[in-house]
Amino acid sequence: MDVLTVTGARKAFGAVTALDGATFALRQGELLALLGPNGAGKTTLIRAIAGRARLDTGEIRLFGDPVVPGATRPELGVVPQEIALYLRLSARENLEAFGALQGLAGAALKDHVQWALVHTGLADRAGEPVGRFSGGMRRRLNIACGLVHRPRILLLDEPTVGVDPQSRDRIYDMLTALMQQGVSLILTTHHLEEAEARCTRTVIIDHGRVIAAGTLPELVDQTVGKDRLVTLRLADGRTETARMRDVATELPPLLDRIRLTGAAVDDVDVRGPSLQAVFIHLTGRELRE
Amino acid sequence: MILTLLRTGWLNLKRDRVAQALTFLLPIVFFSIFASVFAGQGSATSRIRVAIVDEDRSELSGRILDGLQKETSLRVTTTAGDSGAPLDRTAGERLVRNGDVPVTVVIPKGLGESFGTIGFGASEVSIQLLADVSDPIAPQMVLGLLQKVTMTAAPDLLMQGGMRQFEDQAGALTPQQRTAVDTWLPQLRAQAQGSATGGGSGGGMGLSAEIVDVMASDSRAGSMVSFYAAGIGVMFLLFSCAGAGGALLDEVESGTLERLLSTRVTMTTLLAGKWLFLALIGFLQLAVMFTWGWLVFDLPLFAHVPGFVVMTAATASAAAALGLVLATLARSRAQLSGLSTILILTMSALGGSMFPRFLMSETMQKFGLVTFNGWALDGYLKVFWRNAPLWQLWPQVLVLVLLTLAFLGGARLLARRWEVA
Numbered sequence: 001m002d003v004l005t006v007t008g009a010r011k012a013f014g015a016v017t018a019l020d021g022a023t024f025a026l027r028q029g030e031l032l033a034l035l036g037p038n039g040a041g042k043t044t045l046i047r048a049i050a051g052r053a054r055l056d057t058g059e060i061r062l063f064g065d066p067v068v069p070g071a072t073r074p075e076l077g078v079v080p081q082e083i084a085l086y087l088r089l090s091a092r093e094n095l096e097a098f099g100a101l102q103g104l105a106g107a108a109l110k111d112h113v114q115w116a117l118v119h120t121g122l123a124d125r126a127g128e129p130v131g132r133f134s135g136g137m138r139r140r141l142n143i144a145c146g147l148v149h150r151p152r153i154l155l156l157d158e159p160t161v162g163v164d165p166q167s168r169d170r171i172y173d174m175l176t177a178l179m180q181q182g183v184s185l186i187l188t189t190h191h192l193e194e195a196e197a198r199c200t201r202t203v204i205i206d207h208g209r210v211i212a213a214g215t216l217p218e219l220v221d222q223t224v225g226k227d228r229l230v231t232l233r234l235a236d237g238r239t240e241t242a243r244m245r246d247v248a249t250e251l252p253p254l255l256d257r258i259r260l261t262g263a264a265v266d267d268v269d270v271r272g273p274s275l276q277a278v279f280i281h282l283t284g285r286e287l288r289e
Numbered sequence: 290m291i292l293t294l295l296r297t298g299w300l301n302l303k304r305d306r307v308a309q310a311l312t313f314l315l316p317i318v319f320f321s322i323f324a325s326v327f328a329g330q331g332s333a334t335s336r337i338r339v340a341i342v343d344e345d346r347s348e349l350s351g352r353i354l355d356g357l358q359k360e361t362s363l364r365v366t367t368t369a370g371d372s373g374a375p376l377d378r379t380a381g382e383r384l385v386r387n388g389d390v391p392v393t394v395v396i397p398k399g400l401g402e403s404f405g406t407i408g409f410g411a412s413e414v415s416i417q418l419l420a421d422v423s424d425p426i427a428p429q430m431v432l433g434l435l436q437k438v439t440m441t442a443a444p445d446l447l448m449q450g451g452m453r454q455f456e457d458q459a460g461a462l463t464p465q466q467r468t469a470v471d472t473w474l475p476q477l478r479a480q481a482q483g484s485a486t487g488g489g490s491g492g493g494m495g496l497s498a499e500i501v502d503v504m505a506s507d508s509r510a511g512s513m514v515s516f517y518a519a520g521i522g523v524m525f526l527l528f529s530c531a532g533a534g535g536a537l538l539d540e541v542e543s544g545t546l547e548r549l550l551s552t553r554v555t556m557t558t559l560l561a562g563k564w565l566f567l568a569l570i571g572f573l574q575l576a577v578m579f580t581w582g583w584l585v586f587d588l589p590l591f592a593h594v595p596g597f598v599v600m601t602a603a604t605a606s607a608a609a610a611l612g613l614v615l616a617t618l619a620r621s622r623a624q625l626s627g628l629s630t631i632l633i634l635t636m637s638a639l640g641g642s643m644f645p646r647f648l649m650s651e652t653m654q655k656f657g658l659v660t661f662n663g664w665a666l667d668g669y670l671k672v673f674w675r676n677a678p679l680w681q682l683w684p685q686v687l688v689l690v691l692l693t694l695a696f697l698g699g700a701r702l703l704a705r706r707w708e709v710a
Contacts (some may be wrong), residue, residue: 072553082547
């Protein structure tokens, strides 16, 4: 079931077109990666879904109801790219503040704050000022403040930027747990390996348009195909590359041919089609900024 | 290497308009303000307002009145309001108490008669200068002019009094001496009428006059401290409100504003909350300062609690709103810092936080009313110095409330840039 639909979203800031007819859908209980080069329109799209940007044309619907710019939807949670926290307040005080501003009060607020602290692994540091937290802990609290009111859809703008691999793993574990609880999530990221490994589906946006959408196998089929990239490193320092649909069948004859030339093979590297390859295939190698 | 550092510094300064304004414009603005305050900016703007109550209605008092009215450095009032009725002592004192004039000259009944019999200096009847000594210059200046005017406007009367004293002590004049004096007196009178505005010396005989501090009659030690507490307090209130208003810009930069606006909070609610917080902190800041003044400098805070509360509430409200409008106007913390420094220092200098407005020229005093500080300090002056009842604070409170509304309206309009794009 689609919980969020974006149809023909267009938005221009003066002469700059940020969104140019973007269309996609978010399904119930999925973790959707929204990928794109810098300036592709990801953040504008996230802001439009959150009701913080007004589309020139097009439509966004949450659970079937159109998103009204400026109006808050309690079923939606937003996690900005910045560490949008009050650093002099403790983790608990931050959660209480943002929870109260989402309309929670009394016992419900207390329960939600405790749940968010436990869920993000910050319960034992709840009373400390956030200014003393590490980058990873701040990121987790940043996410916690976006979900303290238990939204059904969570938008995350680069939630793992600037944190170490261990913290990134922890954050994705949190997101996976949310997904398993039925929450639908959209995240933007430039960490393609993580998106490939942890997200259920991917939408790639460029120049304000959705240029591909689907699971990784679907994207591979649509773009680079299923060929493996085989790289042979020879003893004399040379490298040979080849694309193979069936490695088991095609690699041995290649090794034989090389051996007949008198060369020795030091190493063989076989790579399947990756999201990185798909992304570069679709968006090109040119710098965007 | 030094050249590279110089070039980098120059390029940074060249592209930072706020730094340029702070470096070059602010000193010029301050120099101009203080030059205007102390140089008086021409005679027309530095006239002292003085009220004259003529209880004597003698030839002498008439001549003194005429002489003072012809003084170009004075602006004389002799009537009460629009009624045109001559001022009496009560009305003249009220003018001083209300701060309408710094000095009221009271020429008491019997001065002319006393002068005619025993002359100046020996007279038991003294001219009184009802003054507000918070302005230490005006009473002394009026006293000096009074001496001069008396000497130049009534030398013949002075001569007559002096001759009578001479005859009392040394015996009667001979007929020839009497004829010579009688011939000389009309010449003196004519000379006086022709040179009433001249710069003649008063000679050695002094006018019996006393300065009466009408404000001191309320025994309010430390009232001047309250003026400076208000002056400094309002200036720092503005600085702290501008600084605290900058928290809004911090929230923009940190992303918390975006997050707040993604909750159920609207921009209007957000600004109202920020304004209320700043106003309460501002109230507390002034309360702490005045309490310190009470503890250490005998500031009469608890004799004026209602007036203090009203003025502080109005002042803190307007300062908080100004802080918000500055924050919404600026694009960054650095810009806010430069902008608020220039504006607040200029307003404080013009509005009397650094130098009392009542010591400025009339033009500068009026100019000071375009500033926030001017109205706030006028209100505090009414409360602590003039002992004014609450209702008399209405002009200051009204202006501060209107400023609050205007600033809040401006801040709301400017904050639209952070709303839905």
